[in-house]
Amino acid sequence: MRILLVGAGGVGDAIAKIAARRDFFELLVVSDYDESRAQRTVDWIRARHGDDVAARFATARIDASDPEVVASVAREHGATHVMNAVEPKFVPSIFAGALAADADYLDMAMSLSEPHPTDPHSMTGVKLGDDQFAQTADWDAAGRLALVGIGVEPGLSDVFARYAADHLFGEIDELGVRDGANLVVTDEEGNEIFAPSFSIWTTIEECLNPPVIWEEESGWTTTPPFSEPEVFDFPEGIGPIECVNVEHEEVLLMPRWVDAKRVTFKYGLGEEFIGVLRTLHLLGLDSTSPVRVRSEDGPVHVAPRDVVAAALPDPATIGPRMTGKTCAGLWVTGTGIDGTPREVYLYHVSDNEWTMREYDAQCVVWQTALNPVIALELLAGGVWQGRGVLGPEAFDAAPFLELMARPVDQGGYGQPWGMEDRRA
Missing domain, CATH: 3.40.50.720 (NAD(P)-binding Rossmann-like Domain)
Structure with missing residues (x-):
């Protein structure tokens, strides 16, 4: 290869x-x-x-x-x-x-x-x-x-969906991707700062687009951003986090190969993150269409979203100032292979301290x-x-x-x- x-x-x-x-x-x-x-x-x-x-x-x-x-x-x-x-x-x-x-x-x-x-x-x-x-x-x-x-998302959760269908469930009611983290990023003085752990360009795309839900009777439909909030309890010390609907590929992938009555994706964004994203949208800073900007060398055209991405810390560089864990997983409900009701959460947790020590890479990437x-x-x-x-x-x-x-x-x-x- x-x-x-x-x-x-x-x-x-x-x-x-x-x-x-x-x-x-x-x-x-x-x-x-x-x-x-x-x-x-x-x-x-x-x-x-x-x-x-x-x-x-x-x-x-x-x-x-x-x-x-x-x-x-x-x-x-x-x-x-x-x-x-x-x-x-x-x-x-x-x-x-x-x-x-x-x-x-x-x-x-x-x-x-x-x-x-x-x-x-x-x-x-x-x-x-x-x-x-x-x-x-x-x-x-x-x-x-x-x-x-x-x-990982999409990816690992999709592997989990296949595994659940083949080995754990006779009938699946819902495949619900649920992701959350307790990550904290600080500045050089130790103050917590706003620094997304993944590409803000991609994050804006995912979080401000209408989330997609799949249901057996109606197929793919959408909802407003940040809809259907729920508190989900994440393992390994991360704990309960409010999660909301976000547009993501799993909902478009899983129904093509796995039988389920409903497929959803919810992410634990947190109130501050949602507030920032809503403000970016209100100001038009989530746009990918170039706008004319004056500069010392004359007018230039630049996409507002690219400016936002350039102004924030590069996610690849924040690892040394990050602490905590991130969890990616799939919550599955339905009927087990023994015919009784079953509900499981399949997951993987990544610890930033370990990934930085072993690979010099922050845990999300x-x-x-x-x-x-x-x-x-x-x-x-x-x-x-x-x-x-x-x-x-x-x-x-x-x-x-x-x-x-x-x-x-x-x-x-x-x-x-x-x-x-x-x-x-």
Whole structure:
């Protein structure tokens, strides 16, 4: 396996660092528009693991917005797999470039949505991933696989959905992704500050778009942002957090392969975060349409959302000032395989202190990066196989979860996942 990794930001950097401890690939090319960022990642791998490990890595400059450039870089390095680790606005170009290069493709966020033009808070417009699923026939005809939504969310929760359907439930009432954290970021003086742990560009997109809900009778519908608040109790000391509906890929993926009466995604944003997002929207600072701005060198055009992203701390750099844990998981209700009512929460917790010590990566980006590496290893070994545009639910979950939890000294990733039965 020869991998072209597109993007050396927080998640791309963590993907390379996790992969450095594995031996399933021949070459991993870390690419970025700023090749110095890619080089910094490879330099870290060399310093931590030595020249022999670093010899399996290379760097390249890439323009992720140009499918011809993506295809050219992939061909130059003989890439068999293109791993997309940049913002979802680049999905169409990387997706097209991978297919043109006759390579398989993976991403952690899918093609963007467009709200319904007249009734956005009850009806869907263009849904997340619609553009990619529309090209399924092209990928199938080429004999290539596009594995979409294989980060942590989407990704691990989708694997949990497949596992629950195959091993825990006879009938599923609801698949409810529930994510929360107790992370705190401080400034140099120790004061808590507003610093999102993931790309604010992506966060704005997810949180201010109308959330999607899937129900067996009505299919995909939408609600207003931050709807249906509920308090969810997260494990391992995180505790109860109010969660609200957020637009996310799991709701668009799970019903395609897993039978359930309802699918939802709720995230523990917190009152402060919701307030900030609402203010950004009120001021028009969530817009991606460029506006004319005066400068000393004359007028320039800039997207307000890009300004917000530039003004906030880079999520890849806040790890040393962050404390706490983040939890990603799936709450499932229904009838167990024994015919009795059942309710479980399947989850994985990432501790920032540990990820910083082991990988010099903050826990949110590290947890996101873990799952595509596991998926790549399963694909390399032929354990997972497929063609066309597929989500994680299309594959057997048991090998993924077993490899994830198996101790490192036994060839696994040493990341146990948890399951809580929440109904006596």
